[in-house]
Amino acid sequence: MSSQSNKVVAHVPHRFKSGCLAAFRNRLSLRWIRRYALGLGAFGVGLLVGTSAAYADCSRERVTVIGDPDERDRACVALSDVSDYFARAGFQIQFDLTVRFVTQIEVSDLSSVHHDPVSGYYRATNNEIRILHANAPGTSERRPWHLSWDQEIGFSILEHEVVHAAIAHIMGNNYSRLPHAWHEALAYAVQISLMKPELRAQVLANFSAVQAFGSTLEINDVIYAFDPDAFAVAAYKFHVRNSDTEFLKRAINLKFELSDPTEF
Ligand SMILES: [Zn+2]
Structure with a gap:
């Protein structure tokens, strides 16, 4: 055009x-x-x-959003926020993605690493995000970072999933070589970076005792599974301390120490 x-x-x-x-x-x-x-x-x-x-949805080729008009708008904003963030790190993203708002997420949809109910996920094999409607059953009982569930938290979780999709786009065939905990650390770090300052301040205040990871060896599934909320804050602080985009580039280029080399 x-x-x-x-x-x-x-x-x-x-x-x-x-x-x-x-x-x-x-x-x-x-x-x-x-x-x-x-x-x-x-x-x-x-x-x-x-x-x-x-062109499909969000004026982007190969993007489809399945949801109500408000959800479609929010998905487009999330795609723009995440692409702008990665552009600042030197990565141009052309999303190939379906974002589907749903009323529930089946346990069978999830990998074995997830035991708790989740609010959204990204699957690289079919380039699809599934994310709960803001008013889906059970969302009011969820308290990410000890905060009550609202549209802003839902939007932030959507951005987390879009970060996974952006990393999949950048890494291509190397996507599965990055260990699961690293994918989560990056998605949380960028998610918290993109939050509105007031929301980020609330998240950090509720986990004020959590420090940045001492080293990349702490980015592993055991620490993640112990407390995903605290893991997210540690990842964000580590990301900020290491000049955020540098951490992102090192991880995407698979240049880091691993706690368990067999994960490769
Ligand atoms: Zn994730």
Whole structure:
């Protein structure tokens, strides 16, 4: 679409350059309009048809959002927030993704690492995020970081899942080489970085005793499973202490120490 538009825009200055402005205006007569209006109209219709065929949701190719209009808007904002964050680290993301808002997440959908009910997940094999509707049964009982469930927390969890999708896009075939706990550490670190300052302050205040990881060896499934909320805060603090984008780049390039080399 943009290349077609550029051709049209680029053509006009060229016409101006070939003669004086007054002469050009005189030539812009009804005869000219009659001759070109039909062609331009046909081009416009073609452009619209091409646009709807090439672009799906959020004006992004290969993105589909299944939810109500408000959920669709929030998903598009989440995709933009996450792409902007990764762009600052030098990564350009072209999402290939379906975001599906659902009323429940089946236990059979989840990997063996998750034992507690979850609010959303990303699956790399089919590039799909499933995320609970804000009013889904049970959400009111969930208290991530000891906070009551609200739309802002739901949005933040959606951004967490979108970070997983962004990392999958960047890593390609290396995605499964990054251990599960590392995927979670990165997703939480970026999620908390993207929170509104007031929400982030509440999360950090509720876990004020949690320190940044002492070393990357602490990024493992045992520490994650012990307390995912505390793990998330430790990951965020570690991320900030290590000049956030550098930590992201090292992890994505698989340049770190592992507590268990057999995980590769
Ligand atoms: Zn996650």
